[in-house]
Amino acid sequence: MAELNSDEPFIDTNKLIFGIGQVQQITGVSGRQLRYWESQNYISPIDQKKGVSRQYSLHTLFLIFHINRFIQQGFTLQAAVDHAKEFDAQIPALRQFLKKQLKGVEISDDQTVIDFGYFNAQRTKRVYGVIDRNGQTFFEIRDVK
DNA sequence: TTTCTGACA
DNA sequence: TGTCAGAA
Numbered sequence: 001m002a003e004l005n006s007d008e009p010f011i012d013t014n015k016l017i018f019g020i021g022q023v024q025q026i027t028g029v030s031g032r033q034l035r036y037w038e039s040q041n042y043i044s045p046i047d048q049k050k051g052v053s054r055q056y057s058l059h060t061l062f063l064i065f066h067i068n069r070f071i072q073q074g075f076t077l078q079a080a081v082d083h084a085k086e087f088d089a090q091i092p093a094l095r096q097f098l099k100k101q102l103k104g105v106e107i108s109d110d111q112t113v114i115d116f117g118y119f120n121a122q123r124t125k126r127v128y129g130v131i132d133r134n135g136q137t138f139f140e141i142r143d144v145k
Numbered sequence: 146t147t148t149c150t151g152a153c154a
Numbered sequence: 155t156g157t158c159a160g161a162a
Binding site for chain 3: 147148149150151152153
Binding site: 030032033036051 | 155156157162
């Protein structure tokens with residue numbers, strides 16, 4: 001099974017900057033909305049100076065995207081922001097856990113098996129996440145040979 | 146051409 | 155929130 005070990009990201013996501021026009025194209029949120037949300041302190045561009053073109057970080061782009069998603073689901077702006085920020089706060093934990101536990105992935109014709117490492121301290125069982133041919137997902141615990 | 150701020154038939 | 159004006 002292939003080993004996954006990329007500690008260094010190949011792209012510094014902090015260097016991915018987007019202008020307001022790009023943000024509009026990508027997220028579908030209008031410039032008017034972006035400026036209004038900013039005035040309400042829901043979002044904030046990178047080190048904003050007066051009168052200069054706004055620049056948004058990738059992180060803010062994601063936040064904007066999610067706020068808009070919740071709005072389209074019928075939430076009020078305020079509620080959408082709350083949901084988006086809550087989700088936003090969960091991402092680091094998800095990334096950390098996945099990075100720590102993901103040991104490998106094996107893709108075959110009928111299914112994909114994700115290796116999540118040992119199930120117990122005795123190292124007699126291992127946990128696998130399975131995606132079958134129908135897209136169904138489930139866990140599987142197998143004895144270590 | 147794009148973005149900025151302010152204003153509202 | 156959209157849209158228009160006037161400026162940068």
